[in-house]
Amino acid sequence: MSITILGFESSCDETGVALVTCSPGQVPVLRAHALYSQVQMHQAYGGVVPELASRDHVRRALPLAREVLAKAGAELAEVDIVAYTQGPGLAGALLVGAGVASALGAALGKPTLGVHHLEGHLLSPFLSADPPEFPFVALLVSGGHTQLMRVDGVGQYGLLGETIDDAAGEAFDKSAKLLGLGYPGGPALSRLAQQGDDQAFDLPRPLLHQPNLDFSFAGLKTAVMIALRKLGPVPSEQQKADLAASTEAAIVEVLVRKSLRALKESGLQRLVVAGGVGANSRLRRDLNAVAMRRGLRVHYPELELCTDNGAMIAMAAAMRLQAGLARPNCDYRFEVRPRWELGAA
Structure with a gap:
């Protein structure tokens, strides 16, 4: 018997809704999804304003749900x-999405299910045309998280390494802000980097040679700031492009080499890359190149599903149900967990 799941994502500055149907023994099917990004609204402030984000989720959630149902x-x-x-x-x-979902569930007389945001990202490649198989190593890279996980199945996650300060996405965004590129900084820095020389600046690769799988990007951001100051009060556009390219190269090299080390230490041959930074073209290019040389497999979400979205939430809910790990809520009380380790999900 198939089960149809309506999923809501509202953890930060994107409102996402999706409809997924799952049947026993089959990969869940994404029937439709819709996404609204608040980027334009937050650009004037140089970053996400939480109160404005919450209010906008209120405006968008139900219209997006109607759009998804119509598409499907x-x-x-x-x-x-x-x-x-x-x-x-x-x-x-988070309260907006939880409240809307719980109210809708109560109105329909149907249960609700809370989902871990990072689990959604981790399982999002199962929505792609080339879904992975368990077990694999997962590189979760987003604005707030950089982690390497061993994944043996749904709900079977072992932390291999994580950032001890700034995440990779933060390093992109903060470096972009130093370069005056505005918000969102990561994509802007990557676009500028295409015009630069990635060897122009000798930037550090923090923790690259340490015998662990942890990350640290705060020192890289400081190095970018120092390099920029040395260029004087008005650096040329080419100098800025060179610094952007060198910054991107440093971040990507750390991510690639740590991921390869995780695969070697775990004895696995399959890597899943998920999260917003997973859309970075240089990261994909470098990982694909080394994977081809070494006979490894690398899986990514579709580009449109790298950012926060409802499809990954509905998909994660479906896969947890199939694995017998979900505990749907039928009394419609809810709580949100702004801080929540994936291993505790």
């Missing part, structure tokens, strides 16, 4: 479970 040719009555991001994320933003 489905009726609201077909929904069996309403899933939502329970954490981690911005508390106010």
Whole structure:
């Protein structure tokens, strides 16, 4: 018997809704999804304003749900479970998604299910045309998280290494801000880097030669700031492009080499890359090149599913249900978990 799940994502500055159907023994099927990004609204402030983000989720959630149902040719009555991001994320933003999902579930008389945001990212490649197989090493890279995990199955996650300060996405964004590139900084820095020389600046690769799988990018951001100061008050556009390219090269080299070390130490041959930084073209290019040389497999979400989205939340809910790990809520009380370790999910 198939189960249809309506999923809501509202952890930060994107409102996502999706409809997924799962059947026993089969990979869940994404029927439709819709996403609204708040980037334009937050650009004026140079970053996410939590209160504004929460208010905008209120405006977008139900219209997006109607859009998704229309795209899928489905009726609201077909929904069996309403899933939502329970954490981690911005508390106010999470409360919107949890509240909307719980109210909708109560109105329909259908159970709800809270989902871990990072588990959604981790399982999002199963929505791609080239889904992975368990077990694998996962590189989770986003604005707030950089982690290497061993994944033996749904809910079977072992932490191999993580950032001890700034995440990779933060390093991109903060370096972009230093270069005056605005918000969102990561994609802007990557675009500028395409015009630069990635050997122009000798930037550090923090923890690269340490005998562990942890990351540290705070020192790299400081090195970018020092390099920029040495260029004088008005660096040329080419100098800025060279610094952007050198910054991107440093971040990507650390991510690639740590991922390869994780594969070697775990004895696995399959890597999954998920999270917003997973859309970075240089990261994909370098990983694909080394994977081809070494006979490894690398899997990514589709580009449109690298950012926060409802599809990954509905998918994670479906896979947890199939694995017998989900505990749907039928009394419609809810709580959000702004800080939530994936291993505790």
